[in-house]
Amino acid sequence: MGRHAPDPDGEVRVSDSDSFIDEVTEEVRRDRLFALFRRYGWIAALVVVAIVGGAAWNEWRKASERRAAEAFGDAVLAAIAAPDRAAALADIAVEGDGAAIRDLLRASVADEAGDRGAALAALEAVAADPGLPVVYRDLARLKWVILSGPDLSAADRDAALQGLAAPGAPFRALALEQQALSLVAAGRTEAALETLQALRQDAAASAGLQRRAAQLIVALGGDVAPGDGG
DSSP, X not given: OOOOOBOTTSOBXXXXXXXXHHHHHHHHHHHHHHHHXXXXXXXXXXXXXXXXXXXXXXXXXXXXXXXXXXXHHHHHHHHHHSSSHHHHHHTOOOOTHHHHXXXXXXXXXXXHTTOHHHHHHHHHHHHTOTTSOHHHHHHHHHHHXXXXXXXXXXXXXXXXXXXXXXXXXXXXXXXXXXXXXXXXXXTOHHHHHHHHHHHHTOTTXXXXXXXXXXXXXHHTTOOOOTTXXX
16 A cells, blocks of 8 residues: 556556545544534534624614613603793603703703702702712702802802812813802902913813903903913
């Protein structure tokens, strides 16, 4: 076996024994592959099922969230158009971010109706909820400070605004403006000017906010460099 016989023209042919060995080798490889598949094929099937199932669940979750958001938006629009907007908003059953948006709207509606107590209570509920993102809590706290007005002691106002005006806070620029106004009301002109200058240098402050700061600086007798800030 394994020997090659010369053909009539003197060339060497591959013998039948070589072909037989190749066929046997290929058959052994197939047998081993089938054996591995029988032993571990369920793992591959499980992976496929997990991938397909995960993709299907993800699509279902996205669709559910989209339907919930649409339903919430429709409910809010209907409540705003209702004769008793405050009651209609209060009847909207929602949790998480939706509840924060609902209560912020309730505060605005109550304030417009002259019910400052209800507005402050709605804002306090949002500001005190640790499960909500900081952007909602800080917005509610800032609106609460503004709406409280002179009824809020100077110490409590300063404490609330200090946290809201911290670097990186989402409403730092607006809080700085409120700090400046509080300082003006307290007769602390120099401190107010320093706060207003810091506001004008804050990259997060809008053009309108920087312009208001510049106008107040001028009104307080401060200097505004041409082309600087607002």
